[in-house]
Amino acid sequence: MADILQNSDDLHILVRLFLAAFVVLGLLPPFKKRLSKILDYLTHLGRPEMPGMDGEAAVQERFSAASSPMSDIEYFVFTRLAQGGKKGMTPAAVAKSLHMDRQLIRKALRSLRRKGFIHFAPDWKMAQRVTLSKQGQALAMAEGLIPKLTHRSS
Structure with a gap:
C-alpha cells in the first residue's frame, strides 16, 4: 500500500x-x-390484436391460451387485487397481505401489466396504486373473483 x-x-x-x-x-x-x-x-409489438372479439372474449382467449397462462404467484396477486376493490392497492400492501417478498410481487405485477390485466396509477401520497384494467375486471368477473351484483325484483 x-x-x-x-x-x-x-x-x-x-x-x-x-x-x-x-x-x-x-x-x-x-x-x-x-x-x-x-x-x-x-x-407488445409482436402481439397482433384479435379482430372481431369484444373485450371479455379476448380476455378469455388470452387467459386460456397455453402460450401465456398465469403463474401461481400471478394468480395470487391477481386474486388479491380483485378483492382489493376499485381503489386498488400499493405493491407494498399486496406484498404485506400475501406475506411475500416485495421483489417477487413486483415481478408478478410487471408480468400482469404486460398481459394487460392491471395498470399502475399515481397516488396522492406519491406512491403507485395497482388496479385491475377493464380486461382484468372482465377476467375477475368470469372467474368469480368479483361478484356480479344483480337487482332482484320482489
Missing part, C-alpha cells in the same frame, strides 16, 4: 478508475428502467 501512495501516477489511475465505477453504478438503474420499457414495447 505504501508503494501505491508513493507513486502519484498510480494514485491518479486508481482515483479515475474509482470515479468511473461510481459513474457507471449511478447510471445503471435508469439504464435498466429504459431497457425494460423498450422490452415491454417490443413484446
